[in-house]
Amino acid sequence: MKNIFSLPRILFTLCAVCMLTVCAQAKDLLDVRNSPSEPVKMIFDTDMGNDADDALALAIIHNMIDRGKCELLGLTLTKSNPYAAKYCKAFNTQYGRPDIPIGLVKDGATPGDGRYVRKVFEMKKADGTPAFPIPEGWEPEDSVVLLRKLLAAAEDHSVVIVQVGFSTNLARLLDTPGDEISPLTGKELAAKKVRLVSAMFGAFLFEDERFIKHKEYNVLMDIPAAQKLTREWPTPIVFSGFEVGVDIKVRGCTILNDYLMPEQNIVKESYLAYRGEWELAQATWDLTSVLFVVRPEEGRDYFTLSEMGTVTVRDDSTTYFTPDPNGKHFCFKTTKMQDVRIEEAFVNLCSEKH
Numbered sequence: 001m002k003n004i005f006s007l008p009r010i011l012f013t014l015c016a017v018c019m020l021t022v023c024a025q026a027k028d029l030l031d032v033r034n035s036p037s038e039p040v041k042m043i044f045d046t047d048m049g050n051d052a053d054d055a056l057a058l059a060i061i062h063n064m065i066d067r068g069k070c071e072l073l074g075l076t077l078t079k080s081n082p083y084a085a086k087y088c089k090a091f092n093t094q095y096g097r098p099d100i101p102i103g104l105v106k107d108g109a110t111p112g113d114g115r116y117v118r119k120v121f122e123m124k125k126a127d128g129t130p131a132f133p134i135p136e137g138w139e140p141e142d143s144v145v146l147l148r149k150l151l152a153a154a155e156d157h158s159v160v161i162v163q164v165g166f167s168t169n170l171a172r173l174l175d176t177p178g179d180e181i182s183p184l185t186g187k188e189l190a191a192k193k194v195r196l197v198s199a200m201f202g203a204f205l206f207e208d209e210r211f212i213k214h215k216e217y218n219v220l221m222d223i224p225a226a227q228k229l230t231r232e233w234p235t236p237i238v239f240s241g242f243e244v245g246v247d248i249k250v251r252g253c254t255i256l257n258d259y260l261m262p263e264q265n266i267v268k269e270s271y272l273a274y275r276g277e278w279e280l281a282q283a284t285w286d287l288t289s290v291l292f293v294v295r296p297e298e299g300r301d302y303f304t305l306s307e308m309g310t311v312t313v314r315d316d317s318t319t320y321f322t323p324d325p326n327g328k329h330f331c332f333k334t335t336k337m338q339d340v341r342i343e344e345a346f347v348n349l350c351s352e353k354h
């Protein structure tokens, strides 16, 4: 009689169980909804104002909310500038959602006005009234306090945080103690309420010498926070490295031609204020991290995930990925064919008439 507990058979069974577990986890990350009819519950954490891709990413989020595919629980800023917050309030107001809570980082990175948030927020209509009005005296909340409130109110394991700026807010959240908002510490709240972080962060394509020593901006602007996030954040994180979005471009002419209404559209004005001219194309780093979570339907096949592993941030801000079956991190990979399809999705979603 054949021994059913033979060593090769046990090893084979163990391998099969491991592979199934890996597949289940990867699938869980590829589609972060509990059911296909349910919108993705998102917190958008952004350095709005430093580059134009954050504005395009927020436009995609609003268009996906229109389609019932996404619910924006709140928006938190890591650009430490008051106009970044006022601009986001005005942006959400133009898209008909003035009540989305907004939090601003305290004493964070990049406090300057940048090229578009203040300029666009202060634009006037022909009659001299604000083009993008917000309520008089409105002020944002503290971003970490807002994160604690949003997570405390959320169902377990339900929230996706799309982080497309610095890691300041999430790193600070980890260090918060229990308080009147929740008895849980920040780390406990993250572990209990967050399902996934989708982050535009780092550079991982080492076969391409353009990226071997690339100091990616979101990491470089707050290196200690980036290191803390990669070492201590308790949930899976999917990283979109610099190399993914840099080669997928949207063309300004699409935005110029398709954002026709209202006359002063906030995305159109921001793109022009940032880029200066319509002919210049825009890399789509932040859009990739949004698309990954709002277009999860099987068969779309926009992204391929790396194996499971661990991302490490060196003191000089360069990053690397080490495969590790016990890790919590994944990186995007895309083929040339996937890049073409992603670009097509961005053009459609960004330029949707609104």
Ligand SMILES: [Ca+2]
Residues within 6 Å of the ligand: 046, 047, 048, 051, 053, 054, 164, 165, 286
């Ligand atoms: Ca950004």
